Amino acid sequence: MFRKILIANRGEIAVRVIKACREMGLASVAVFSEADADALHVRLADEAVPLGPPPAAESYLHMGKIVAAARATGAEAIHPGYGFLAENAAFARLCETEGLVFIGPNSAALELVGDKVRARQTMAKAGIPTVPGMTSCSASPDEFLAAARALGYPVMVKASAGGGGKGMRIVADGDGLEPALEAGRREARSAFGDGSVYLEKCIEEPRHVEFQVLAGNDGRTVHLFERECSIQRRHQKILEESPSPALDPGLRREMGETAVRAMRAAGYTNAGTVEFLLDKDRRFYFLEVNARLQVEHPVTELVTGVDLVRQQILIASGAPLALRQEDLAQRGHAIECRIYAEDPKSNFLPSAGRIVFLREPKGPGIRFDNGVAEGFEVPVYYDPILAKLIVWAEDREAARRRMAAALEDCVILGIHTTAGFLGDVVDHPEFRAGRATTAFIGKHFASWGTGEDEEFRKRLALAAAAFESLSPGRAPAGAAGPGRNKDAATPWTTLGRWRAGGEP
């Protein structure tokens, strides 16, 4: 086993891995950019190494600096988390040549599944159903147009190096193709450093169901059942659950076995996820392999009782996979909500700024994987995830109610977050019935943030602000800005234009 692990990531996932290290008796090394000097992961790690300027290319994506940090601190292994270098085969290879262990799949498998086009070919050859689509990225504009016509609109532009919805565009007709290809390439280049895109047939209103897999170095491969991830905005998940309300035991077994077969076909090792689309007729198609720990891994941990980060570290250290398929079972129901720094009322625009107040939800069956602390300035440079709220209960309805209550207990003030929006998602009749597809948010939440309840709450917000200025027990000024003195915090300056005894 290792003695020291470097975590090449930030935010909640870095915190998650640091906690696993501590439980396993391993020392942890954090890395951080200048924007993250005060970040939670830096405070929690045993050691922390600065990487330099905030842009990811100069910090969390800079392979040389990260390898040097591992060298300097004597770390033997690197956990990449998700995003950044997690699915970068060149980085995995660099670790191998530098004598460091990359905690993830072997670099050959990573390279194979990381190239979405090659992965699709491999799966098709292994007899695994795939979504119809192009088999090459290097097509001319005319060839793209011909391919789109052959597949039939709507088609989907996808980044070959893709993930997280980056570079993805739905194209409804021929006129929209060229702008979508251009936008997809630009976004893919900036997110992955590779602008290759291809076209796939767009399966309309599918469900997104994925299977967690663990593969030992000796080829023993098990699956840990599914996660239902259909609740998405901008092709990015915001709520996940396990089990999926869409599967029955027969389909679950079939998809699980297919996932294991897919990973064997790719020669995969360590933790990974096989994503499927499930159409209206309950046909499933291989979508891609996520060759990393997933954001939504906790729902699997809660229903199976398996600590996936610990398993990743064990497999990477050379230990044999101790889990057998027949010992694994799903128990109860888990739901995860992703708390993003985004404004749901403005089309989920990122919302950077300072967190002036943070209250973590607590209670039976509630887990809060958090990456931020009060006073932290959420930087503009990185993915806007702040924290994940995960609940477990005996059945789906109990879990849903627990989530609704926990979301109201999860208070983050100072920036916009998705927490309130998610509260209405779990309350929606379609979600309650377990019928939500990937079209759910677009269909039912286009005009979110209007209506009677919203107006009622706004009036109470006004009343509370007014009461606050009249009553002596003032809310703590979340560390007033520079140059502000205590005297400034009076009703006269904070709430101008008020008159005692004024008319209504």
Next chain:
Amino acid sequence: MSLAAFELLVDGETRKISVEAREGALTVREGERVLEAEVRRISASELRLRVGDRSVRIFLARDGERTFIAVDGRPYVVSEPRVEAGRPGEADDKAAGGSLRIRAPMPGKVTKLAVAEGQRVRRNQTLVIVEAMKMENEIKTSIDGVVAKVHVAVGDLVDAERPLIEIEKEPASS
């Protein structure tokens, strides 16, 4: 007992209310509408309001001149009118002459300029793309007109609210 009138911005919308606070009770009037609430202070940052048979949890925190308030987990920003609470995307200035100043909705980097000065644009046309947190955000015009001024170049880092582009409304013609 105290009574006070307020003019406040909630999420960028100006509202006039009067508030009467007595021991444990609050009467809020806004125009014709009256709301009665029992109020209980739980801590410096938490209030519990009872309105009819509904119990509502409220958390508050101030940052400078803005008060951030969560009502049953839903967040609102309250400030006095001269402080722009600024919801991204609603930061466009409509001047008297019908021209439009388009501002950056959030801090980010200009990755594409789709128009040039003097160019004619149509409503909903993309003018500029600002990238933040790895997301591309297309900034569009809400009016037909002519690009009067471009304030930024590709590669510029911009702060929220920074003017990006000005559109002159097209004079009405036959």
